[in-house]
Amino acid sequence: MSLPQAVAELVHSGDTVALEGFTHLIPFAAGQEIIRQERRDLTLVRMTPDVVYDQLIGAGCAAKLVFSWGGNPGVGSLHRMRDALANNWPRPLEIEEHSHAGMANRYVAGASGLPFAILRGYAGTDLPLHTPTISTVTCPFTGEELAAVAALNPDVAVIHAQRADQAGNVQLWGITGVQKEAVLAAKRSLVTVEEIVDELPPTPGAVVLPTWVVDAVAVAPGGAAPSYAQGYYQRDNAAYRAWDAISRDRARFTAWLDELRSAA
Template identity: 55%
Template sequence: MTDLQVNSKLMDLTTAVDRFVQDGDCVALEGFGHLIPFAAGHEIIRQNKRNLTVCRMTPDLLTDQMLAAGVITRLVASFFASGSAGSLYELRRRVEDHDPEPLEVEEYSHYGMVCRYQAAAAGLPFYPLRSYAGSDLPQLNTDIRKVTDPYGGGEIYVVPPLQPDVTIVHAQRADHLGNVQMWGIVGAQQEAAFAGKKVIVTVEEVVDPEVVRSDPNRTLIPSHAVDAIVHCPGGAYPSYAQGYYDRDNLFYRDWTAISRDPKLIRSWIDRWVYNMPDRAAYMEAVDDERWASLQVATKMSGAVNYGQRQPQH
């Protein structure tokens, strides 16, 4: 076998989800408004995974869709929102009316979620933070606790580590070895990846290792932390991938009406998830004019000189 075959972490999305996501798992799906792993979430639905605990900063349209599909039984999250474009009615029905059944919710602040991932990534028993002072969250979530500062600083809030069974993120590019590069707005993808027991990364493109080595500071998740790389163009749509396509704001606005009607949201899932064999088919079905309107012009970043040792004579 060649080095490419021996060391490659490339696989298709169906295989990656089937291999690494099991019923009852705790699954982190991270991407902070940007690079949301919609394709992976849809594949989880398509494979009829059940009883998942889903961890996500800003549970949004993807969470609404997975709830409607019956995938999620527990949600660990911060700031419930639809990308500033409306309400998440499937989520609201579950939380407010227990319709069609109750949803267990464990809520933190954004920073609290990041601290939980950091604690797990570092093997720490908890992570201290001050941002819960004056908040009602500690009364609503008993896992947000106070400890005494051993250095005499009084009491401070702490949160427990969050170690997902699987972390799934989307990124702009990676090499076949599993070195993942991102730019633009990044949320807790790096922390969640280091915290996860297994890591799946979907990417817009797979590049040669030489491309990664030419700009190493963009490598937010190195190969040793990655189990699967999936080439998945459009994998973040309808969210956006900086440098590849813009966010489909019209879809985000339309989602309010879709999610308001339980029959309509399930009809949407049937049409756009269950009846699509894979992400390529999904993207093929997106209206050409609409997709064209989301394409972005090239704007290259400035070059930097990493330097190279002079040959010795």
């Protein structure tokens, strides 16, 4: 599908949406298309929300954020996120905070068809007091008390990958984060890719998502920029630094948003 068509069919207002990619292969093009199509009341899920989530929050798409860390990597804070939390601009933002390990385990449980995951974590923190999806269980074999986190099953997972074949099998490599788990856990999935090829060549360390777990593939060259796509382009560090100034000021951000929408 084209990217606008894929977003129109798969991402709906009110959905729980996971845009995953850990420093690498972040689906910026898809996130910005969600902004253009003015989806609202989204629960945004991501292990490490960074600039693309700052953009979605500032555009008023998000009602809630489920995450384990948030920031502009190597630069500083997410100012649109901070404005929403401190000043309810452009709308109030609810948050649900986890650890990295907790979020990863939630995706794994969702992908495995299990109701929750167990881990040694959260000990000594007050996150369980504020996060209803964190609890404890007692091991039936040792009596040890362990942390438990509810499974995560997004309505739609959106990822970026290097390539797909004509049948819709997707191949990604490099730092792959939890993209595979997010797709397997989600009810629907959208993958943007750099290119479509006739055959997926063997690539060391590559993850291949079979066509039967992918609802739509959209060709979006440069779709991870300003993050990077191994084998295709490097991270645009200047763009991340520039975003800090844009996002600090509502007027500058609004001008950026108007330009994004007019570029559709």
